[in-house]
Amino acid sequence: MSYLNQITSPTLLINEQLTRANIKRMADKAARNGKKLVPHWKTAQSHEIGNWAKAYGIKEVTASSIKLAEYLCGQGWENIHIAFPFNILEIPRLNYLAANQSLSVQVVNPVTAQKLADELAHEVGFFIEVDAGYGRTGVHIADFGTMESILRIAASSDKLNFKGFYLHPGHTYYTPDKAGIYEQSRQALHMLKMKYQSEFPGLVTRVGDTPGCAVTEDFGDVDELGPGNFVFFDLMQAELGSCSKEDISVCLAVPVVDINQERKEILVHGGGVHLAKDVLVDANGNKNFGEVVFLDEKGWTIPADRSYLKSISQEHGLIKASDSLMATVKVGDLLGILPVHSCMTADCMGEYLSLEGKKIDHCEGASWK
């Protein structure tokens, strides 16, 4: 029985072959450059997809929250890194998890370092997150006072172990000059390594973001790569040049509920609660909340002439349809939608359906919540 026969409501499809190819490509690139790939699992959030990743030599992952870290515990990961400035209210939960799982956290201020030093019950690693221009989070790259204050506190603790420096240059999403940002990131991490490696000979540096990792070949002396989105990719990444649309490995299957011949619009059940509301806006101000692909028993194909979601609300999606789509579409059909931001879509959906008709787990849909 085809996976298609299982679908009556919005369903997130995953193409295992494309997903594995995406993981393998990045793993090969890391290996070719002598880097350790530690993918950010905020995108996949899945045990099963973790098993696929392990086949390509991936041994550690990163979580975006302690909730996701908890979900990933006990799945054989050598370490789970929580790549979010640590929330001191979660120290009891961290202690609970660290009893049985190697974990590391991210520290950006001395208050957090001190609280961890005072209250950790088990050994936990930490990265200092640094900011070399993105401006969202992290210790400013030139703020050695704060870094040394954190390191001094950690030195007083036998539980809080310094691992190195973490940099997320998220402005690669907004800046055309990705090579320039990567040069800046490499230099910043190199400078920190030079400055601190005599004191901490084992320190590592990690940089992570899909647009950068996908297009860069020269990672300099950075030790570890931590991109996340590359596992699935999405329309945003295709627009940024990180991938082609053919690489996108998830799509939302949506039922057609109405067709407006006059306006050439198709109404589908698929809105903000399924896709999230991330949007691409073109030079003329036209919004694109996702693009139509044709579903068949083997998966999906990208049509030559584009149809796209011009607007979404909580449950509704309104497709601006090409002539060829209008010519064939029927009420009750299923269409596929390539998402603008796959991490958010997967988080909304909380589960995947493989093209083999198998349900694939996601943290948000797990019954343990």
Place this chain on the structure above:
Amino acid sequence: MSYLNQITSPTLLINEQLTRANIKRMADKAARNGKKLVPHWKTAQSHEIGNWAKAYGIKEVTASSIKLAEYLCGQGWENIHIAFPFNILEIPRLNYLAANQSLSVQVVNPVTAQKLADELAHEVGFFIEVDAGYGRTGVHIADFGTMESILRIAASSDKLNFKGFYLHPGHTYYTPDKAGIYEQSRQALHMLKMKYQSEFPGLVTRVGDTPGCAVTEDFGDVDELGPGNFVFFDLMQAELGSCSKEDISVCLAVPVVDINQERKEILVHGGGVHLAKDVLVDANGNKNFGEVVFLDEKGWTIPADRSYLKSISQEHGLIKASDSLMATVKVGDLLGILPVHSCMTADCMGEYLSLEGKKIDHCEGASWK
């Protein structure tokens, strides 16, 4: 023990007193005008909040999807209306639910009507959704051919029972002239009632949207009101004039993880997966993803000087902080965030915590999924 002691991670708070007051105000308004209030439960999505609503005479609710309808079945609702152009792939599920629950659906084309007429196993009511200018969905108000085709098919079925006309004038969200839109909506529904009531003496008309229902007093001969968001309200509604910020009855509690004194910014754990990405943009292009309130043991208070989320990503929220907030905030504090779009925030969070420290159910977090 205060509810505050239960919170270590992003948590959606609900003020029961404010929520009840919001429901009572709309119920009183409906009663004063001799209308039946059938709230759209896509906002609350909760059994417990449904029990609160029943105390104000509310006997029927509306669902945005068959999934939500399924969640609401068996909770004593006299009818559950699924206010989405019916998806014919879900007829088996509709038949399953309709065996034990009075349900109605929305029909916008003859294909769907025919399929329902052919395959319904139990009686189900239906509204024809009409479009009087919003342009998202519904049969165009002047397209009598389509309406009569639907009615003719329904007449051939002893299961598919015509209830009336449904109109969601969602353009009140985008158009300053809400009174004008309501005049148009009233007239459209009045015209349909005049045209069809001799043939269908029991037909009712329903109009629903919070901005309109909140500010209009004259609903003409419309029979039923179906707003949803008014149960909680949010910053979008406050900006539209539907409510004051003091009426907003949910807020997201978020932990402070870092403070940037120089930029007067506060980093919190609270991002797109918690709030959704709905945003208000002011005349200068400044984005507002939510506004800060101060939490205390009794609930929250709105500070005189505004602090707001200037940007969010998947898990991160970055607050542009007022001087008074900067003067007192500490790492490890909890702040409250009034959401821009409470329906989406509740859908992301899948659960509420009351100010009495009690967990309140939401369809998305329910273990039955």
